[in-house]
Amino acid sequence: MIMSPCSHEIEVAELLRRGQWPASCSPELRAHVNACRACGDLVLVTETFLHARSETAGAARITTPGALWWRAQLRRRNAAVERIGKPILGAQIFALAINLFMVVAFLAYQARNGLGWLSWLEQLPDAYNLHFNNLSQSALLNPGWSLIVLVPALATLALLGAVVVYLASEKQ
């Protein structure tokens, strides 16, 4: 398609924009528009679109601005919360990484020293062995494995796990 603009287009467009077409239009210009395809298209399309605009705008279902205003404020607030929460999330990830590292190190250490420490589980039904002093004594007698280390480590892991779960649920 070859673009063939008309020198009168700007003048016609200006009249249409001001709403002065065809009232304030000279007879010469009107005759030109009738003969010129580019200007004829411009007038036809602009008049049709302006008519459709006023008609469609009148049919618009407009809500109250207040609701949108508060919705925007809440969204801004949530965005601010998210911005502030980013460093906290970083700290959580760091803590989780440290925790995992400790677990892996602990398991690696235990794997190297064998799983002999599991023998205490065989005596678990015997409530006598659950007494702290006895645990301490057995720990002292068995340098390969220390229940004094194991019990607090497991407790710490459980606690940290619970904190991680809590933080994850809070985030959701």
Next chain:
Amino acid sequence: MKEPLPMHRESVLPNVLAGDAPRAAESPMDSDAFAGFYERSARPLWAYLARVSGDSSLADDLMQESFVRFLCASQPEEGEVAGRRYLFRIATNLLRDHWRHPRQASIEEIPEEFFAVTTSSGEADILGPALARMSPRERQLLWLAHAEGYTHREIAAITGLAAASIRLLLFRARRKIASLLRQQSSTIRRQP
């Protein structure tokens, strides 16, 4: 020696429900100014969205989202005219996102039937059927140029197209829709 003030998380956030959101969130417009801007801009924006998308329900949703995003923008353009232009830009981007979803394709690659205009203003609407046969991009350009009266440069800013290409695209779209409108008018005239 003064004690440092306690720094709570909530203290640095706008207390929306307490009503101090505009000050704390450094909103670009207060609620009264926004209400005036909304009254003047909502209907033209809705008309644009409804006519270009062909879906009045979608126009409702996108109009609300456009205003919310406009208010959330960190530095929206100053002034009524620039603000409205910015609003149309947001709405245009939302339309484009809507058309792209769920298909991850370019707006130009989606068949025109997908965007069939269903909005009708009722009595003898010759623009609706003609618009239905135009591509979404053509509809946007035509509406912004002929219904809103934006210049080529402003249309380029709103649509993200190169300013140099707007003139040619608009010329082609105008010629196409003009012939469709003439066909439509002659069809209506021939009907008893």
